[in-house]
Amino acid sequence: MQPPSRRTFLALGLITLTTACTGTAGTDAATKAPAPDPDAPVRLRAVAATDTLLSAYDALLATPGAQTALLQPLRAETAQHRAALAQGIPAASGTPTPGAPTTAPSTTPTPATSAALATLERQTAQSHLADLDAARPPLARLLASIAAANALHATTLGAPTDQPDPATTPTPSPSATATGTALPALQQALSAEHAAVYGYGVVGAHLPDDQQRADARTSYAAHQAQRDAWQRLLTTLGTTPTPAAGGYRLPFPVTDAATATKLAAHLETRLTTVYADLVADLPTPHRRTAATALRDCTLRAHHWGAPTTPFPGVPDPAPTPTVTPS
Incomplete structure (x- = not known):
């Protein structure tokens, strides 16, 4: 995925403010807190859901006889999803590398089979789609794209194709x-x-x-x-x-x-x-x-x-x- 353009950062409210370091006016401007990103709550929810999914991939990959050739590419794509969703959120800026462990919420059971992982992929897609209306246009576009990728992952893992009549x-x-x-x-x-x-x-x-x-x-x-x-x-x-x-x-x-x-x-x-x-x-x-x-x-x-x-x-x-x- 190409690095976001300046226009994208403007649309997301991720502007880096620069000021001169001389004079009282510069000091006041430097200490002024930047405006919060309106998309931050949506991004944090999406990152949390993706972290749970990454943890599930790690758990399944650690089981004996895991289908590494199937799971590793899907896990790598999921890590890319997290990196894109975490842009501009300092607390969520760390991007898991392939194979690096992640921590899922203790209330979420870790799938032990490909079928259970496929179900979690679909649940993650639904959580992204549920936030479409709360996101600004660029983030809504990203959420919809990642939700489509989640649906494709679920199908690759053996779930029936989920298409309407x-x-x-x-x-x-x-x-x-x-x-x-x-x-x-x-x-x-x-x-x-x-x-x-x-x-x-x-x-x-x-x-x-x-x-x-x-x-x-x-x-x-x-x-x-x-x-x-x-x-x-x-x-x-x-x-x-x-x-x-x-x-x-x-x-x-x-x-x-x-x-x-x-x-x-x-x-x-x-x-x-x-x-x-x-x-x-x-x-x-x-x-x-x-x-x-x-x-x-x-x-x-x-x-x-x-x-x-x-x-x-x-x-x-x-x-x-x-x-x-x-």
Whole structure:
């Protein structure tokens, strides 16, 4: 993860105040306490939950016959989560290194199996999502990304994939606060879903009539449902939803099953970035919906073979090809 920019520090209220050391005015300014970070309580809760999770990984890794090859990479990603969450909190600034012991609250039982650890990963994700509305936009984006990573960890540890039925994708409740700057972000998400629906039509056409094609149909239906949900919300808010383009240019030729699955992974990875940004752009009543979409795209991207990342949707922003209107 790239070091946060100065703009990020400004957004988080983590400004280092510098003053001259001469004169009474300089002395007064130097002794003046900096303004508290409004996100500090949320960060502390998230760090505490992550410490419990790290302690559980350490306990399981210490058991005879532990699946080190499986657990160590997940533990390392969790340590990265803690480091990102602890930024700007002196009391929580120490970052556990891989293999370093951590201390979990005595009231929390330490999982002794992968299944119990998967359950704790999901509980940690839920605790992060519960704080979305209390966090400022940059931290809300980070919490949603880490919650998506927790969900992927749980699946990797053997938990069933936790995805909603596409037929029951909810329509976010309209709110007056969803107007203004949030509308362009919603329209962008809708445009991305239009492109995904088109892209999955291409994916399905190049897959054999087996489980892969069935999975593509499920993903296609999920993106149709999410597209329709955004359209309904925008219509309810009195805005005309952005229509689908007449055609789309694929980021690379799709000619067989291998390139079809590559396209599916590309579509889902691109959408994780869209939805991570949407969590930050939306007002609090709608953040959970965007975070759920981020989680679902993260799980589908992994299913189609996309490389994993500790922070789904918030990687180093390198330019990548995309499905664009032709």
